[in-house]
Amino acid sequence: MNCQKFQEVLPYIIESGGNKEEEEHLRTCPACAGLVEDLRYIATQAKLLLPMHDPNPRVWTGIEQALRHQGLIQEGRMSLMGHTLVPAQTKSWTPVGWIMAAAALMAFSALLITYRPQLPPAPASAQNMNAQSATLPADDQQLVSQVSERAPDVRSAYEDSLREVNVYISDAEQAVAKDPEDAAARERLVDAYQQKEMLYEMATARSLP
Amino acid sequence: MNQHALTGIGAVSILALGTVQALAADTRKEVRLEIAPGGMVNVVNNTGAVSIHGGTGRQVVAIYTTHSSKIEVDQTATPDKGRIELRTHALGDQHPTSDEARVDFDITVPAGSSVTVSTATAPITVEGLSGDVTLSSDTGQITVRNVAKAHVHVRGVTAPVNLTDIVNGHVEVTSSGGAVQMVNVSGSKVSVGTANGNITYRGDCSGGGSYEFTTHSGAIDVTLPEYASVDLSARSVSGSVQNDFPLQAKPHSPFVPKSGSSFAGTSNSGLSSVELQSFSGKIRVKKQ
Amino acid sequence: MQRPHKGKLTQAKKIIASGLTEAEAIERAKGGDAESFEALYGLHKRRVYSLCLRMTSNTAEAEDLTQEAFLQLYRKIGTFRGESAFSTWLHRLSVNVVLMHLRKKGLPEISLDEALEPQHEDGPRKDIGARDNVLAGSIDRVNLERAIESLPPGYRIIFVLHDIEGYEHNEIAEMMGCSIGNSKSQLHKARMKLRDLLKLSRAEKAARR
Numbered sequence: 001m002n003c004q005k006f007q008e009v010l011p012y013i014i015e016s017g018g019n020k021e022e023e024e025h026l027r028t029c030p031a032c033a034g035l036v037e038d039l040r041y042i043a044t045q046a047k048l049l050l051p052m053h054d055p056n057p058r059v060w061t062g063i064e065q066a067l068r069h070q071g072l073i074q075e076g077r078m079s080l081m082g083h084t085l086v087p088a089q090t091k092s093w094t095p096v097g098w099i100m101a102a103a104a105l106m107a108f109s110a111l112l113i114t115y116r117p118q119l120p121p122a123p124a125s126a127q128n129m130n131a132q133s134a135t136l137p138a139d140d141q142q143l144v145s146q147v148s149e150r151a152p153d154v155r156s157a158y159e160d161s162l163r164e165v166n167v168y169i170s171d172a173e174q175a176v177a178k179d180p181e182d183a184a185a186r187e188r189l190v191d192a193y194q195q196k197e198m199l200y201e202m203a204t205a206r207s208l209p
Numbered sequence: 210m211n212q213h214a215l216t217g218i219g220a221v222s223i224l225a226l227g228t229v230q231a232l233a234a235d236t237r238k239e240v241r242l243e244i245a246p247g248g249m250v251n252v253v254n255n256t257g258a259v260s261i262h263g264g265t266g267r268q269v270v271a272i273y274t275t276h277s278s279k280i281e282v283d284q285t286a287t288p289d290k291g292r293i294e295l296r297t298h299a300l301g302d303q304h305p306t307s308d309e310a311r312v313d314f315d316i317t318v319p320a321g322s323s324v325t326v327s328t329a330t331a332p333i334t335v336e337g338l339s340g341d342v343t344l345s346s347d348t349g350q351i352t353v354r355n356v357a358k359a360h361v362h363v364r365g366v367t368a369p370v371n372l373t374d375i376v377n378g379h380v381e382v383t384s385s386g387g388a389v390q391m392v393n394v395s396g397s398k399v400s401v402g403t404a405n406g407n408i409t410y411r412g413d414c415s416g417g418g419s420y421e422f423t424t425h426s427g428a429i430d431v432t433l434p435e436y437a438s439v440d441l442s443a444r445s446v447s448g449s450v451q452n453d454f455p456l457q458a459k460p461h462s463p464f465v466p467k468s469g470s471s472f473a474g475t476s477n478s479g480l481s482s483v484e485l486q487s488f489s490g491k492i493r494v495k496k497q
Numbered sequence: 498m499q500r501p502h503k504g505k506l507t508q509a510k511k512i513i514a515s516g517l518t519e520a521e522a523i524e525r526a527k528g529g530d531a532e533s534f535e536a537l538y539g540l541h542k543r544r545v546y547s548l549c550l551r552m553t554s555n556t557a558e559a560e561d562l563t564q565e566a567f568l569q570l571y572r573k574i575g576t577f578r579g580e581s582a583f584s585t586w587l588h589r590l591s592v593n594v595v596l597m598h599l600r601k602k603g604l605p606e607i608s609l610d611e612a613l614e615p616q617h618e619d620g621p622r623k624d625i626g627a628r629d630n631v632l633a634g635s636i637d638r639v640n641l642e643r644a645i646e647s648l649p650p651g652y653r654i655i656f657v658l659h660d661i662e663g664y665e666h667n668e669i670a671e672m673m674g675c676s677i678g679n680s681k682s683q684l685h686k687a688r689m690k691l692r693d694l695l696k697l698s699r700a701e702k703a704a705r706r
Contacts, residue, residue, distance in 0.1 A: 011685030012678065039688045042695070045636050046645075046660035051547035055563050059546070060538060062564045067531075067571060151255065151329045153307055154347040156576045157367040161385035164404045168425035171488050175446065184444065184486065191423050195404050198364055198383050202345060206329060258670050258677070274677070276667075311667060313677055332674035350674040369597070390600070409601070 001025045006032050014039060136162055147203045158203055165199060168192040235276055242269045245290045247340065250318050253296040254282075255329040257311040258349075263320030263337035269293050270317045277309035351387075367406075377416065388427075403427045407490075411497070413437045417480040426489045433476070434497040440479035443494060444471035445487040454494045523583055527575050534574075538567055541584060545591045551657045552595045554646045562598055566591040592658065596672055599654070636695055644694040652687035659684050 006025045013022055014036065026033055136144065140162045148155035169192040175185035244250070250269055252259055257276075264270075273282055273295070280303070285294045297312045299305050307330070318324065323340040326333050329347045336354040342361045344351050346368040353361055358377045363370050367386040378396035382389050388407045391399070397418040401408050407427045413434050414420050420439075422429050426448075433439065433454055440459070443450050449469055456474025466472045485492050519540065525533035545566050549559035569590055577586055645653060645661075658664045658672070659680075666680040673680065 011681045014685070035692075038692050039685075041636070042641075042688050042691050043660045045638070045641055046656070047663070049638060049642065049661055051544040053547045053550050053559075054543050055546040055560055059542070059560050059563050060535070062560075063538070063567050063571075066564070066568055072529075072571065151347070153256070153330050154366065156573075157348045157386070159576070161366050161404065164425070165385060168404050168488070171425065171446075175488075188423070188425075188486065188488065191402050192404075192425065195383065195385055195402065195425075199366065199385060202347065202364060202366060205327065205345075206347065256671075257667075258675070260676055308667070313667075313670070315676060315678075330671065332671060334674060349671070352674055369600070371600070388597070388601075392603075 003029060003032055007035070010036070136166070140166070143200060143203050147206050151206045154206065158199065161199055162196075165192065165195045168195060235274060237272065237274045238282075239270065239272045240284055242271070242284060242286055242293050243267060243290050244269050244286075244293050244319065244322060246319070247321055247323070248291045248293065248319075249323040249325065249340075250316070251292065251294040251296075251325045252314060252316070253294070253327050254312050254314060254331050255297065255310060256307050257297075257313040257331045258334075259314045259316070259326050259328060259331055260334045261314075261316045261318060261324055261326070261336075261338075263322075263339070264317040266319060268319075269322070271295055272315045274313045276311050277305055279303035279305035279309050280312065282312060348387075370406075405490075414439050414481045414483050418482075420481060420483040421486075422484070423486045424490050425487070427487070428490045429485050429487055429492045431483070431485065431492075431494045432497050433494065436477065438477040438480040439483045440475045440481070441483040441485070441494065442471070442473035443485040443492045445490065445492050446470070448487050448489045448491045450492040452494050454496045519583065523574065523577065526571075527577070534571060537570075541587055542567075544584070545587065548588070548591055548657070548662060549595055551645065551661060552599075552654055554653070558598070562591075562595050565598075566594045569594060588662070592662070592664075592672060596654075599650070640695060640698050641691075644691050644698065647694060648687060648690055652683060652690055655680060655683040656687035656691070660688075 001021050001024070003025075006022060006029070009018065009022060010032075017023065018026070026036060136159070144155060144158050144162065147158050169189070172185065172189035172192040175182065176189050179185060244267060246267070250261070252261070257274075271284075275282065278300075280297055280299050283294070283296045283298065285296075286292065295314065295316070297310070299310065311331075318338070320338055321340050322338065323342070324335060324338060325343040326335070327345045328349045330349045331346065332349040332352070333344050333346055334352045334354075335342050335344065335356070336352075338356050339359055341359050342353060342356060344353070344362070345364045347366045348368050350369045350371070351363055351365060352371045352373075353363070353375060354373045356375050356378060360379045361372070361375055361381070363372075363380075363382045363384070365384040365387040368384065369387045370382055370384055370389045372380065372382070372390070372394050373392045375391075375394040376396065378394070378399070380394060380396060380399045380401075382401040384402075384406045385404045386406050387403070388409070389401050389403060390409045391401070391412065393412045394410070395412060395415045395418065397416060399414075399418065399420045401422045403424045405426045406424065408422045408424055408429045410420075410422065410430070411432045414437055417438075422431070429443075435455070441454075441456060443452070444467075447470075450472055452472050454476065456472070456476055458474050485494070519537070522533040522536050522540075526537055542563065546559060546563045549562040549566070550556065553559050553562065566587075570587060573590065577583065645656065648656060654673075655669060658669050659666065664672075666677045666684075669675075669680045670677045
């Protein structure tokens with residue numbers, strides 16, 4: 001075995017070790033031995049590289065803003081999951097603040113009851129759906145159970161996708177109900193059902209032995 | 210023989226057996242199977258990777274590596290050699306873990322063969338074919354490159370889908386949550402539907418075909434060259450639409466554009482039909 | 498709830514002044530508790546950000562990706578079942594976020610196509626013939642980090658995932674959609690390139706003395 005042949009197989013044997021011929025070459029060739037020593041040393045040193053960079057504080061600010069924008073957290077209010085949030089560490093509400101917030105909430109509720117503006121339908125994203133409805137319909141749950149028995153690795157993929165597709169169907173049904181003559185809405189409803197059909201077909205195939 | 214010696218021998222034996230087992234677990238095999246011209250190759254493999262490329266000759270050359278003795282790969286062929294199947298399955302009452310069930314395939318098929326692959330988490334890569342391609346994966350990334358004049362059907366749950374250089378094709382992609390990316394994909398029909406997976410297209414929508422990209426809440430991003438000849442419409446029910454591509458308004462069209470939520474128009478001679486639809490996702494069309 | 502004795506908790510685990518453990522914070526975050534989620538961010542931000550920075554070599558991108566990773570964490574934390582360590586699960590999620598971003602950018606992935614690999618003149622040279630001076634004992638971590646930063650993206654991704662973050666080739670192959678052999682080959686080339694860069698750096702230093 002010469003150096004060229006040894007170095008061609010080196011990527012595949014450097015961690016697991018080579019056959020007799022390859023190990024023999026490594027023992028007897030100073031150039032290749034030096035190369036392997038260097039590469040292993042680089043790998044060893046890399047493992048010692050610690051995570052040493054902290055992100056700029058604006059990263060957390062961006063995360064907070066994004067979560068608020070998506071309606072997933074609202075300071076001082078119930079979360080979509082129905083739990084009362086612990087107030088953020090950096091801010092604390094005084095009793096006056098709570099009274100004012102409660103008054104604002106009551107005023108806003110009164111406004112909604114007396115005046116209903118034409119608001120566009122709220123976008124129903126998978127995130128909102130996840131938060132709003134933690135359980136799937138019984139059929140979907142049964143399907144997920146069957147999938148997870150045989151292929152547990154893909155369980156969450158099916159759960160998430162079924163939730164999203166159910167929202168899709170719901171939105172499409174509402175659109176058709178609103179205007180039965182809307183051909184695009186009917187097409188979307190067909191698409192939504194086809195998505196669900198695909199998930200069932202694939203899950204069923206996964207569930208079979 | 211005293212207790213210590215017996216313990217030592219036992220330990221060494223266990224170590225030796227473990228080593229033999231570990232070495233025996235990784236098994237690489239190469240099989241060659243004759244296939245009829247235009248025949249079909251079917252691969253079923255839940256975990257690992259499946260890579261298929263077009264080659265010459267009349268054989269399917271499959272190189273695969275198993276990583277435990279709890280699974281095996283069955284190879285079957287019809288008598289007329291029109292259909293070849295490679296299927297991974299657990300042996301007997303074995304219940305392999307994901308790692309143990311993993312098989313990595315590297316398969317060369319005659320370029321005109323049709324290919325069908327089904328995986329759970331294994332990524333699939335197919336390239337260099339002119340036969341039909343039908344791929345299905347729950348979460349494994351699906352990549353198709355350099356396929357001409359063929360039907361390409363892809364289904365995924367959350368599997369990301371990448372299609373590149375698919376020309377004169379008939380393409381249908383249904384993906385629930387996986388992002389679908391297309392570069393230089395064209396043909397008589399290119400249809401992509403997702404629930405919340407993003408859809409990205411970069412190409413010229415050439416061929417006078419029908420291009421339909423539909424999503425519920427994913428984003429649709431289309432980038433076209435100035436010379437693209439398209440009759441394009443885009444609408445989003447509650448998401449926004451943005452057009453940065455020069456379009457001429459269509460006279461006598463029943464489509465009524467609505468600022469911010471729909472637009473339509475033609476470019477050059479409007480040969481290919483491009484329809485972009487979303488419920489709540491953003492749609493954007495840009496010039497290359 | 499019985500609070501664990503403060504003295505028994507390491508600083509890393511005692512993430513809120515009230516003495517909640519990481520496990521407790523995870524459960525609360527699943528229920529929508531924003532403060533607990535912020536605490537998890539504090540505990541894991543450095544590792545996630547360092548990973549993003551090493552894989553992209555770009556501070557702005559790394560900040561965006563860190564933000565996206567934690568947003569995804571917020572959406573998906575309900576699916577965390579405890580089958581693996583939380584840090585492992587979060588780490589995998591972060592890697593997927595970075596890889597998805599790199600794919601969207603159109604960066605060349607691991608490919609069987611030679612034309613997509615880093616150009617020949619950028620690739621490492623084969624080492625055949627006389628033994629060179631070995632690197633062992635001469636690398637400092639600053640130089641190593643700089644050298645990693647200057648690797649071509651395809652090499653850098655694999656090197657970071659395998660040698661720094663500790664993913665196995667089968668995991669990398671699954672994430673990148675390539676074969677295990679390809680992953681090993683790219684890692685080898687990354688190490689060879691680093692060897693060239695580090696030797697060059699050492700020679701430059703020696704020349705300046």
